[in-house]
Amino acid sequence: MKNNTPLFKRVRENRLFWPLVALSLIFIFNAIFSPGFFKLGILDGHLYGNLIDVFNNSAPLMLVALGMTLVIATGGVDLSVGAVIAISAAMGAVLINPVFGNEEITNAVAADPTLTNTPLWLVVVVTLVAGTLCGLWNGLLVSRAKISPMVATLILMVAGRGIAQLIERGQIMTVYYKPYHWFGNGFILGLPVSIYIVAIVYAIAWVLVRKTSIGLFIESVGLNAKSSYYSGISEKNVKLFAYTFCGFCGAVAGLILGSYIHAIDANNIGLNYELDAIFAVVIGGTLMSGGRFSLLASMVGALIIWTFTITMYIFGVPANALLAGRAVLVLVVILLYSDYARRILNRIFERKGLQHDTAN
Amino acid sequence: MTDSQNILSMNRIKKSFPGVAALENVDFSLRKGEVHALIGENGAGKSTLIKVLTGVEHPDSGSIELDGKPVQVRSPQHSQELGISTVYQEINLCTNISVAENIMMGFEPHNFFGIDWKKMNALASEAMKRLDVDIDVTQSLGNFSVAIQQMVAIVRSLEVASPKILILDEPTSSLDVNETAHLFGVIRKLKSEGIGIIFITHFLDQVYEITDRITVLRNGKLVGTYNTTSLPRIELIGKMLGRSLTELDEVSKAKQKNEQKKDTESLVEAKGLGLTGSIEAIDFELHVGEVVGLAGLLGSGRTEIANLIFGIDTPDKGSLKIKGKKINHFSPLESLENGIALCPEDRKAEGIVGDLTIRENIILALQARYGWFKFIATQKQYEIAENYIKLLGIATPSADQLVKNLSGGNQQKVILARWLATDPQVFILDEPTRGIDVGAKAEIQKLVLQLAQEGKSIIFISSELEEVLRTSHRIVVLRDRKKAAEYSGDVDDHTIIQTMAGIL
Numbered sequence A: 001m002k003n004n005t006p007l008f009k010r011v012r013e014n015r016l017f018w019p020l021v022a023l024s025l026i027f028i029f030n031a032i033f034s035p036g037f038f039k040l041g042i043l044d045g046h047l048y049g050n051l052i053d054v055f056n057n058s059a060p061l062m063l064v065a066l067g068m069t070l071v072i073a074t075g076g077v078d079l080s081v082g083a084v085i086a087i088s089a090a091m092g093a094v095l096i097n098p099v100f101g102n103e104e105i106t107n108a109v110a111a112d113p114t115l116t117n118t119p120l121w122l123v124v125v126v127t128l129v130a131g132t133l134c135g136l137w138n139g140l141l142v143s144r145a146k147i148s149p150m151v152a153t154l155i156l157m158v159a160g161r162g163i164a165q166l167i168e169r170g171q172i173m174t175v176y177y178k179p180y181h182w183f184g185n186g187f188i189l190g191l192p193v194s195i196y197i198v199a200i201v202y203a204i205a206w207v208l209v210r211k212t213s214i215g216l217f218i219e220s221v222g223l224n225a226k227s228s229y230y231s232g233i234s235e236k237n238v239k240l241f242a243y244t245f246c247g248f249c250g251a252v253a254g255l256i257l258g259s260y261i262h263a264i265d266a267n268n269i270g271l272n273y274e275l276d277a278i279f280a281v282v283i284g285g286t287l288m289s290g291g292r293f294s295l296l297a298s299m300v301g302a303l304i305i306w307t308f309t310i311t312m313y314i315f316g317v318p319a320n321a322l323l324a325g326r327a328v329l330v331l332v333v334i335l336l337y338s339d340y341a342r343r344i345l346n347r348i349f350e351r352k353g354l355q356h357d358t359a360n
Numbered sequence B: 001m002t003d004s005q006n007i008l009s010m011n012r013i014k015k016s017f018p019g020v021a022a023l024e025n026v027d028f029s030l031r032k033g034e035v036h037a038l039i040g041e042n043g044a045g046k047s048t049l050i051k052v053l054t055g056v057e058h059p060d061s062g063s064i065e066l067d068g069k070p071v072q073v074r075s076p077q078h079s080q081e082l083g084i085s086t087v088y089q090e091i092n093l094c095t096n097i098s099v100a101e102n103i104m105m106g107f108e109p110h111n112f113f114g115i116d117w118k119k120m121n122a123l124a125s126e127a128m129k130r131l132d133v134d135i136d137v138t139q140s141l142g143n144f145s146v147a148i149q150q151m152v153a154i155v156r157s158l159e160v161a162s163p164k165i166l167i168l169d170e171p172t173s174s175l176d177v178n179e180t181a182h183l184f185g186v187i188r189k190l191k192s193e194g195i196g197i198i199f200i201t202h203f204l205d206q207v208y209e210i211t212d213r214i215t216v217l218r219n220g221k222l223v224g225t226y227n228t229t230s231l232p233r234i235e236l237i238g239k240m241l242g243r244s245l246t247e248l249d250e251v252s253k254a255k256q257k258n259e260q261k262k263d264t265e266s267l268v269e270a271k272g273l274g275l276t277g278s279i280e281a282i283d284f285e286l287h288v289g290e291v292v293g294l295a296g297l298l299g300s301g302r303t304e305i306a307n308l309i310f311g312i313d314t315p316d317k318g319s320l321k322i323k324g325k326k327i328n329h330f331s332p333l334e335s336l337e338n339g340i341a342l343c344p345e346d347r348k349a350e351g352i353v354g355d356l357t358i359r360e361n362i363i364l365a366l367q368a369r370y371g372w373f374k375f376i377a378t379q380k381q382y383e384i385a386e387n388y389i390k391l392l393g394i395a396t397p398s399a400d401q402l403v404k405n406l407s408g409g410n411q412q413k414v415i416l417a418r419w420l421a422t423d424p425q426v427f428i429l430d431e432p433t434r435g436i437d438v439g440a441k442a443e444i445q446k447l448v449l450q451l452a453q454e455g456k457s458i459i460f461i462s463s464e465l466e467e468v469l470r471t472s473h474r475i476v477v478l479r480d481r482k483k484a485a486e487y488s489g490d491v492d493d494h495t496i497i498q499t500m501a502g503i504l
Ligand SMILES: Nc1ncnc2c1ncn2[C@@H]1O[C@H](COP(=O)(O)OP(=O)(O)OP(=O)(O)O)[C@@H](O)[C@H]1O
Pocket: B017, B018, B020, B021, B022, B040, B041, B042, B043, B044, B045, B046, B047, B048, B049, B089, B395, B396, B405, B406, B407, B408, B409, B410, B435, B437
């Protein structure tokens, strides 16, 4: 008596269903048209191949999507994650740089490993704290000053890259400090470090939302803020938490992104990540109006975006056409998720179901 | 029943939801110019039958005939085109746009420059006046009481089409006596114009006052259709519930044992408590084990007092003591921690979270009191939820049902459960029986007195005077946002009505 919905319908209504279908479609496409896609090789004891690239490249977006999921679930949005990535990465770079505060940094000086005496743990902590503080700032604007999320985070989105440039003294900082490269390029047991980082942050987020009451409160506030308030839920603190966590996720992403290319360009690092992250969350089935969310589905959303992108690279699609391609992806997904499409799909599937019933 | 007068007949309608057979082969017919009551317990299937008729839901089987011709109602819009207008149980208007816009939305009069605002406002204002409601239609709807909003919904449904059939799903549940009388005037007028009216309500008085025939549903099945004059009230209740109602007598008995609580410790003590523009300074006391009823017309300030004591609003004068402790910081969370609960008036906006499950809704306030890190284990959540589903008789296949899929009355019970679960000392109930069937109403009244006997205190707000009288040890009457008088529980209803109206 617990649930007599047909199994297939239940599967279909699972949040992960459509994202996984989409991901599989792209994989199948690759399996057919680009045979090399699934080939994995071992080089210097690490796995390599397109699939590994997909995961490694997706890592920062997956992280940002985690934070964005919580923010969107409260009924808000965070437009500043790209800027937060830049600020936190810049903070890290500046700490590593041996001649902190000096405007004249020659590559020769910076390349001298003996001059970097900032320990790695301090670099990491400062990076993370910087991003978290940015998130806290957004959270305060939204929850305490009651500025609408779009406007509140727009402030940091616009100002953030400027701040990052100030931190870096207008330079693109190249990082020669080897240990720092590890986050984006290292391997543990043959797999990229970034995958482990994503796993850890996901685990933290999962425990926070599913093993405490925060997840329930986020959904409740996103669905009906007034009823939640009447029930004694502190809407303010719930929102503050979501934005702060989103900032933290941006910082971790900044760490990995900065580490990939050993250089932090305040103008370009994490560019458009806020939009991709929002999109990843939408693919994951969380409504922009807030409410029910799935962290895992958002991460699959991020994977879809990158698999799609890398597939297009493989097929030699030029960069500007790539954007158009993404736009099409966005459109298809949004159409698929519309009520109208849902109804049509349900009708198609249910008609089949009905015939089965009468046949039995 | 191929009655030639029938403008509508619904035959053997069947509709199931996962785990619920909401309608099983139900027949229903409506004649020209009749008012036809649709009666049944919470979750009996009344709203579902209406939704089938208006194209919101599609029946699994069965047929609908309009004026003898079979039709398939595809969508709410289609049903309007067919001449069926509906005011739903849950008002679905936009509170942030003006009354006029709400009424005329989609049918705005145009002039050369676009929408003719002046004409639109004039039309809307005139339409409202036909219901004898004289308000500024350019103000946004949210500024008005639920009752006015309800009136606006009715006006809209009449205005946008000239319907042959008008459906009113619990239109009076938030109206006071005068407003209900207004509405009935309008209904009689429409009836004389030959419009068939389907009227859903839990107020049996109103059924006998205005309807010609009654159709009773129970558990999704048709019990029968009767002429109102030939069906005595006792029999009607019996048909609705499938048993006779004796609890009401027990309620009054329970109260008698319970009189005189004045000398016990006072739990709530308000001195000159007030908020400019909301309620004038008021003295109020609530003792252990006492039920205090708040009576008054709509807008008299009952809900405002509830909101002040529960900390939704922060007062700007006077002081409030809870259990002897002065309250400085007003918020629902603070109140929750002080053992106060508020079951709010507006179920949809302030009560339920429709897209969460019954279980999640029930544990919400309890979890809020426990905070973020003392998470109630899922197993325990089910235990709590299932306990209250049984206690309050919430009709649902499982605790995992989304609350928005419950019938109106059952949603109300979920909110009650939410607050009962926090085990409050002081329970403020603002219209707790709105939309609740007679059987469950008696259950809730019994529950109120039982809680009082256990030493809890209750502030009981209801538009139904009879109910206030039956449960309260003391009654505070409000008028024009002021305390008008205070009576002991054995006062007669006449005195109270006169005080409410300002004659006394
Ligand atoms: N969308 C839905 N999904 C699942 N169950 C539903 C849905 N809509 C209604 N139900 C169920 O169908 C039954 C009939 O509900 P309905 O709303 O018709 O009751 P009602 O007679 O109007 O009750 P009330 O007097 O409380 O308004 C209830 O058990 C309800 O839970």
